[in-house]
Amino acid sequence: MYSQRDMLEMDARIRRGWVILLPVVAAIAAALVFALVKRVHWLALVAGGLLVAAFMAGILGYLWPNLRYRRFLRDMASGLSRDVRGVIVAVSDEAELQDGAMVLPVHIQVENGNAPAGSSALSERIQQLESGEDTREERIVYLNVSKRELLPPVGTAVTLHCFGRHIKAVEVASA
Numbered sequence: 543m544y545s546q547r548d549m550l551e552m553d554a555r556i557r558r559g560w561v562i563l564l565p566v567v568a569a570i571a572a573a574l575v576f577a578l579v580k581r582v583h584w585l586a587l588v589a590g591g592l593l594v595a596a597f598m599a600g601i602l603g604y605l606w607p608n609l610r611y612r613r614f615l616r617d618m619a620s621g622l623s624r625d626v627r628g629v630i631v632a633v634s635d636e637a638e639l640q641d642g643a644m645v646l647p648v649h650i651q652v653e654n655g656n657a658p659a660g661s662s663a664l665s666e667r668i669q670q671l672e673s674g675e676d677t678r679e680e681r682i683v684y685l686n687v688s689k690r691e692l693l694p695p696v697g698t699a700v701t702l703h704c705f706g707r708h709i710k711a712v713e714v715a716s717a
Contacts, residue, residue: 543689543711544618552612559608563600570596610642618705626702627715628652631680633696637687641708645684648693648709650702652681685709 570593577585631649638645684707685693692712694700699715 543686543692543709544615549612549615549619552608552615556605556608556612559600559605563597563605566596567593567600607642614642618708618710621705623703623705623710626650626652626681626683626704627700628681628702629699630694630696633685633690633693638684640684641706643684643708644687645708646687646690647682648685649680649682650700652679683707683709 570589574586574589574593577583577589628650631651633649634647636646638647683702683704686708689709693709694712694714701713701715702709703711703713
């Protein structure tokens with residue numbers, strides 16, 4: 543689902559943000575310096591306020607979210623992943639912000655019997671299996687909004703390669 547192209551697009555967005563922000567901040571800073579040298583107090587007050595506002599709006603409103611998402615992509619590419627096997631039950635239509643990325647919650651029905659060794663719930667799961675109780679549980683993982691079209695339809699058996707709670711790649715399970 544994710545490729546090097548995603549990282550290159552994010553780098554281009556960040557560069558474009560700096561190319562827009564730096565000249566604006568430089569022009570306002572030049573006006574501030576002019577006002578301080580010529581002792582034009584009202585212009586210094588206006589330019590100082592505009593300088594702070596432009597810098598904060600550029601950094602916090604545009605660059606920070608993009609830098610955070612690029613860090614998320616970098617972590618996803620190099621971090622540990624795990625496989626989750628199950629059937630897609632539902633995909634939410636409402637996007638959420640998780641770890642700097644806009645995501646859709648995906649509900650997946652998985653087998654309980656795949657508990658990691660040493661899990662505190664392992665003995666409970668063994669008892670469930672022995673007693674014949676339902677061995678399936680529903681989990682929520684997150685899909686990047688921009689990758690929605692790459693997810694198979696609801697009801698499909700899949701293997702999800704996940705980084706934390708985020709879907710990194712999808713394989714349709716062979717029957």
